[in-house]
Amino acid sequence: MTEFFAHCVEPSAWIQPWTAIVIHELKHQGADPYSNGTSQLIASAHDFFNDGDGQPTVGAGQLMGRNDLENLLREILNRTARKAELLPASVVSVSHTHIAWTTPAAVRPMLFKPVGLSPQTLRVPWPRLLMVANSHGQLSVAALASRRPVAAGSKLYHAPLMNVDQQGRVCTGNAPLPGYCDGGSLPAWEAVMFESAFTHVNHPHSLKTGQPKRVVETKDAFGFWSDLARQPAERFPNRVLNPLKLSVTDFISRHA
Numbered sequence: 001m002t003e004f005f006a007h008c009v010e011p012s013a014w015i016q017p018w019t020a021i022v023i024h025e026l027k028h029q030g031a032d033p034y035s036n037g038t039s040q041l042i043a044s045a046h047d048f049f050n051d052g053d054g055q056p057t058v059g060a061g062q063l064m065g066r067n068d069l070e071n072l073l074r075e076i077l078n079r080t081a082r083k084a085e086l087l088p089a090s091v092v093s094v095s096h097t098h099i100a101w102t103t104p105a106a107v108r109p110m111l112f113k114p115v116g117l118s119p120q121t122l123r124v125p126w127p128r129l130l131m132v133a134n135s136h137g138q139l140s141v142a143a144l145a146s147r148r149p150v151a152a153g154s155k156l157y158h159a160p161l162m163n164v165d166q167q168g169r170v171c172t173g174n175a176p177l178p179g180y181c182d183g184g185s186l187p188a189w190e191a192v193m194f195e196s197a198f199t200h201v202n203h204p205h206s207l208k209t210g211q212p213k214r215v216v217e218t219k220d221a222f223g224f225w226s227d228l229a230r231q232p233a234e235r236f237p238n239r240v241l242n243p244l245k246l247s248v249t250d251f252i253s254r255h256a
Helices: 066-080 183-194 218-230 248-255
Strands: 019-027 039-050 056-064 091-094 098-103 106-112 120-126 128-134 139-144 156-158
Touching: 019 056, 039 066, 056 066, 091 183, 091 248, 098 183, 098 248, 106 218, 120 218, 128 183, 128 248, 139 183, 139 248
Parallel strands: none
Antiparallel strands: 019 039, 039 056, 091 098, 098 128, 106 120, 128 139, 139 156
16 A cells, blocks of 8 residues: 555555546637636546556546536545544544543553663553644644543643653654554554653643742653652552643644
8 A cells, every 4th residue: 555545544455556537627719828718627537547557547538518527526436435433432532533541540561761771661650641643644642631521621731751751642653554544543552652652741731730930841751750660559540640731622722
């Protein structure tokens, strides 16, 4: 599959060209070439055939009338009609370009590979997260302090995680990304977050330090998670979350 189709179809799909529609502009002799008032549009349909190397090639065309165009569009709509999909209860919002969902607060492994330190895996309590994946291959994340169902008025916080910038975008590095975003792809997107190694802090306010002017550095964040692992803590301390000045709707819309 080519990269052109990577974010709109499943990786296992096989793409084959079917029909090419060419739009021609007809201008009358002597007309102003920069004016659209005297031009007409004509469509032609072109089938594909394989050349001597087995490559698809556009063949000769046939002019299309209004009925031809309407019938072709109707067939395309019928072919692209999708079956109903039952979404997990964790899904908050979905469209053809994104899916947003929550992951519960839980004790999970957290992988670290900070510069200058040996790789480590700590078992720590993660906060509840709101994730947004879009068709451009971008994953974004914010934190939630409440266990209630997410609504427009739910309060969001900066995700207290490394590799996440101030807008909530995750720096995924060379992690393998799903090629689509639907209900079936959620485990793969979650693996990008839960199974990738954190390397650095991307913005200075990922954690609340109690000192407003103090910025959080990578060593501070690693120390925070190390302390939780040593206790060992069973719940994430929501008191260290920094408010994110975006509503749920705005956050999802920005990253959809």
